[in-house]
Amino acid sequence: MVTGLAGVGKGALALHAAHRAVDHGWFGGGTLFVHLRGYDPAGPVSGEQARESLLRALGIRKNDVPPTAEEQEQSSALRA
Known part of the structure; x- marks a missing residue:
């Protein structure tokens, strides 16, 4: 930290x-990065936005992203 x-x-x-x-x-195996924009005037990235960005980076197409946050978390855990 x-x-x-x-x-x-x-x-x-x-x-x-x-x-x-x-x-x-x-x-x-590769690396992933999400800029969380902590002090950006536009505001920080939400957890949902970060998770969706990571799922797309892992090759999951937008139409294939699970609809709920819980399903998205399970999907990303399976690929880790």
Whole structure:
């Protein structure tokens, strides 16, 4: 977990560490990233938006995304 005030570079640090981990082969199966927009004026990404984004990144077409949050969570758990 990385914590701190807005604008101090938490996101940059996390991305740098993630890229280094990938470069060292720690995640051979691939990686996923969701920018949660924590301090963005447009507001943060909701859990539902993040989950839908991850399901699409895993190759699940929009029409195949389960209709309820519970079914979406089960679907993403099966692919993990």
